[in-house]
Structure formats: structure tokens, C-alpha cells
Amino acid sequence: MHTKIITAALLAFSAVTAYADNNLDTLKEESRTAAMPFLKALAEENKKAVQEGGPESAVKVCKDIAPKMASELSRQKGWKVTRVSMKVRNPMIGTADAWEQKALKKMEARLAKGEKPETLEVAEIVKGADGKTFRYLKGIVLQPGCVSCHGKSEEIPEAVKASLAAEYPHDQATGYAPGQLRGGLSIQRKL
Ligand code: HEC
Numbered sequence: 063m064h065t066k067i068i069t070a071a072l073l074a075f076s077a078v079t080a081y082a083d084n085n086l087d088t089l090k091e092e093s094r095t096a097a098m099p100f101l102k103a104l105a106e107e108n109k110k111a112v113q114e115g116g117p118e119s120a121v122k123v124c125k126d127i128a129p130k131m132a133s134e135l136s137r138q139k140g141w142k143v144t145r146v147s148m149k150v151r152n153p154m155i156g157t158a159d160a161w162e163q164k165a166l167k168k169m170e171a172r173l174a175k176g177e178k179p180e181t182l183e184v185a186e187i188v189k190g191a192d193g194k195t196f197r198y199l200k201g202i203v204l205q206p207g208c209v210s211c212h213g214k215s216e217e218i219p220e221a222v223k224a225s226l227a228a229e230y231p232h233d234q235a236t237g238y239a240p241g242q243l244r245g246g247l248s249i250q251r252k253l
Pocket of ligand 1: 105117118119121122126128145146147153156202204205207208210235244245246
């Protein structure tokens with residue numbers, strides 16, 4: 063008798079947690095809560111580095127800090143967190159996969175229609191051969207402070223150009239104007 067009640071209670075409990083785990087709105091909210099401070103902290107680190115050492119030394123900061131912050135967040139949360147783009151500077155970490163490319167195109171179209179950068183996000187639960195994965199992409203829009211490293215050729219100081227050419231000989235991540243979609247912060251969670 064007791065066992066039955068306990069089993070029923072356990073089943074009900076696991077049904078509730080399974081539901082909560084797979085609820086798209088909850089997953090989205092959790093991702094947003096992690097993505098916003100991450101992007102804010104990264105922009106601040108960037109600004110600080112540019113102010114303290116000039117954009118040239120900030121290239122090094124960016125090279126080390128951004129991937130380090132993303133892998134720290136991944137470890138803490140048990141998710142896969144990366145920054146991705148269609149025109150990458152670092153192809154190893156930054157190349158968007160098929161789902162991310164589709165999401166970036168959608169966000170580009172939404173941005174063109176006048177949507178605010180703050181609300182640009184795409185989320186979906188994807189079923190694959192290896193089970194269900196929650197996919198999330200938060201749009202990253204170029205700000206004026208980014209042009210010294212991602213802007214048009216004439217906006218990038220010579221020293222930065224030299225540093226980028228040395229560190230990223232296959233760099234594609236230039237030519238952007240403020241307001242354009244630079245890429246996205248991608249989160250993947252196995253469900
Ligand atoms: C001081 C130079 C510098 C500034 C300023 C800068 N970035 Fe970057 N950015 C980089 C470097 C270097 C990388 C490659 C990092 C790596 O190796 O993962 C990068 C990579 C990225 C990526 C990952 C995709 C890719 O191309 O590899 C995104 C997204 C990005 N930057 C957005 C921004 C935004 C938005 C701003 C402004 C808020 C900004 N960056 C300002 C140097 C800079």
C-alpha cells in the first residue's frame with residue numbers, strides 16, 4: 063500500500079520535473095538570464111582593455127578572455143556556450159552550424175524589419191539521433207565601440223590591423239557597421 067503511494071508520488075514528481083526541464087519558456091528564461099550578464103561583462107572587459115592598452119592589446123584580451131568566459135560558463139552550467147557568426151574571426155570556436163546559421167538569418171531579417179537588438183533571440187527543442195537538445199541563440203549586434211576591431215578598414219587602427227593579421231590570418235569578421243548583426247551567443251543543452 064505504502065509502496066504504491068510512494069511510487070505514484072515519485073512518478074508524479076518525475077513527470078513534473080521532466081515537464082519543467084522541457085518547458086521551452088523556462089529553458090529560454092534560464093538561457094536569457096545567463097546570456098545577458100555574460101554579454102555585458104564581455105563588453106565591459108572589451109572596453110576596459112581598449113581604454114587601458116589601446117585596441118591593439120585588447121585584441122589579445124579578446125582572444126583569451128571571450129573563449130575563457132564562455133568555457134567557464136559552460137562548465138558551471140553543464141551547457142555548451144559559444145559565440146558564433148556567419149563571418150568568423152576564429153573559425154574553430156565561432157563557425158555557426160546549420161541550426162545557428164538559420165537562426166542568424168532569421169534574426170537578420172527581424173532586425174531589418176525594425177526589431178530592437180535586445181529582443182533578438184531564437185529558441186527551439188531539436189530532436190536528433192542523439193536525443194533532444196535545447197538550442198538557443200541570442201543576437202549580438204555591433205555597437206560603436208566594436209568598430210576598431212570589426213569595422214570598415216579605415217576605422218581599424220593600423221596597429222590593430224597588424225595584430226589581427228598576425229593572430230587571425232583568415233579573419234572574415236570586419237566590414238561591419240554599428241547596428242548590424244555580428245553573430246550570436248549560442249547555448250546548447252542536452253535534455
Ligand atoms: C580589441 C578588439 C576587439 C573589439 C573592440 C571587439 N572584438 Fe569581437 N573579437 C575580437 C577577437 C580577437 C575575436 C576572436 C576571439 C576568439 O579567438 O575567439 C572576436 C570575436 C568576436 C565574436 C565571435 C565570432 C568570431 O568572429 O569569431 C563576436 C560575436 C564578437 N567578436 C563580437 C564583438 C562585439 C559585439 C564587439 C563590441 C561590443 C566586439 N566584438 C569588440 C576582437 C575584438
